[in-house]
Amino acid sequence: MGIILDGKALANKLAENLKEKVKTLKNEGITPHFCVINIGDNPASKIYVHTKKRRAKKVGLIQDIYQLPTDTHQEQVLALIDKLNADQSINGIMVQLPAPKQINADELLERIDPNKDVDGLTPANIGRLWLEDHFVEPATPAGIIALLQHYNIPLVGKDVVIIGRSNIVGQPLAALMLEQNATVTIAHAKTKNLAALTKKADIIVSATGQAFLVTAEMVKDGAVIIDVGMNHVNGKLVGDVDFDAVKKKASYITPVPGGVGPLTVQSLMEAVVKLTRRQNDRK
Numbered sequence: 001m002g003i004i005l006d007g008k009a010l011a012n013k014l015a016e017n018l019k020e021k022v023k024t025l026k027n028e029g030i031t032p033h034f035c036v037i038n039i040g041d042n043p044a045s046k047i048y049v050h051t052k053k054r055r056a057k058k059v060g061l062i063q064d065i066y067q068l069p070t071d072t073h074q075e076q077v078l079a080l081i082d083k084l085n086a087d088q089s090i091n092g093i094m095v096q097l098p099a100p101k102q103i104n105a106d107e108l109l110e111r112i113d114p115n116k117d118v119d120g121l122t123p124a125n126i127g128r129l130w131l132e133d134h135f136v137e138p139a140t141p142a143g144i145i146a147l148l149q150h151y152n153i154p155l156v157g158k159d160v161v162i163i164g165r166s167n168i169v170g171q172p173l174a175a176l177m178l179e180q181n182a183t184v185t186i187a188h189a190k191t192k193n194l195a196a197l198t199k200k201a202d203i204i205v206s207a208t209g210q211a212f213l214v215t216a217e218m219v220k221d222g223a224v225i226i227d228v229g230m231n232h233v234n235g236k237l238v239g240d241v242d243f244d245a246v247k248k249k250a251s252y253i254t255p256v257p258g259g260v261g262p263l264t265v266q267s268l269m270e271a272v273v274k275l276t277r278r279q280n281d282r283k
């Protein structure tokens with residue numbers, strides 16, 4: 001029976017440490033201030049915005065939410081990003097993904113000042129991630145690494161299968177795990193025999209948005225299971241993993257909710273504080 005990786009408890013613990021860092025900044029007359037741009041009404045983004053609001057307040061950060069309608073024009077968002085880039089009082093900017101169809105999300109991300117890029121998703125910061133010369137990391141991958149570290153689950157030499165290749169989860173997580181000397185395979189919707197790969201994996205990370213994708217038959221005994229998925233099934237929030245069955249075979253497993261989600265939010269708060277400190281040190 002697997003041990004449950006309690007992301008919520010770890011996020012709360014890390015938040016206490018972060019609160020102290022924020023206090024130190026405040027004593028220097030600096031209050032970290034970041035902006036979230038959310039276009040449209042994607043359900044996963046809504047959960048994210050809501051939890052962030054609570055967490056930001058708890059650690060003492062200022063957070064502005066720009067909730068824009070689904071039919072917002074590209075130019076309007078670009079103009080908003082330009083304004084926030086130029087504003088000295090703003091330390092961090094992020095655009096919630098996915099964005100509505102008419103929006104070119106890559107162009108928005110490219111526009112964010114890399115020094116204010118709390119999500120680590122600008123081309124400059126993605127490049128630095130793969131060059132192992134990064135000062136900010138995407139929040140979900142950073143949260144997963146923090147969780148594994150906290151539970152003393154090593155990555156060196158481990159066979160990892162990451163299911164999902166998005167720019168916010170699968171790809172940057174592969175970079176961070178490779179940096180920690182894991183052997184990383186990235187699977188996706190076109191992967192031929194997913195079960196054959198996952199059955200051999202020491203660590204499986206699923207980030208697809210497909211409920212019940214990862215079943216017990218796909219998992220070897222003693223594997224570590226990280227479930228990033230956020231799916232609504234019959235009004236309930238579930239991950240990508242058939243939790244009850246897979247838990248019996250796993251050595252460690254994250255629940256949904258209460259696993260990766262809270263750590264994503266915590267890592268984002270840490271990125272805001274880190275960038276604020278860096279901006280002030282460089283003045």
Ligand SMILES: NC(=O)C1=CN([C@@H]2O[C@H](COP(=O)(O)OP(=O)(O)OC[C@H]3O[C@@H](n4cnc5c(N)ncnc54)[C@H](OP(=O)(O)O)[C@@H]3O)[C@@H](O)[C@H]2O)C=CC1
Nearest residue numbers: 044164165166169188189190207208209228229230261264
């Ligand atoms: N807990 C948290 O902190 C976070 C949770 N999420 C959640 O994680 C999930 C993934 O998010 P995101 O990365 O943005 O998703 P995307 O929709 O951008 O990407 C999904 C990925 O999963 C792959 N995929 C889909 N179906 C299958 C399948 N049947 N077999 C193998 N691969 C498949 C896709 O492959 P292909 O590229 O070939 O289409 C794609 O690479 C969502 O549920 C989201 O809500 C996201 C961010 C943070």
Ligand SMILES: Nc1nc(=O)c2c([nH]1)NC[C@@H]1CN(c3ccc(C(=O)N[C@@H](CCC(=O)O)C(=O)O)cc3)C=[N+]21
Nearest residue numbers: 044045047048051095096097119257258259261262264
């Ligand atoms: N640029 C960008 N970066 C992201 O990292 C990003 C994004 N856009 N868009 C949306 C997705 C989704 N996402 C979540 C993070 C935490 C929870 C979270 O806190 N979940 C709680 C659930 C809380 C509840 O039950 O309501 C938990 O898992 O315990 C959810 C979803 C980040 N995303």
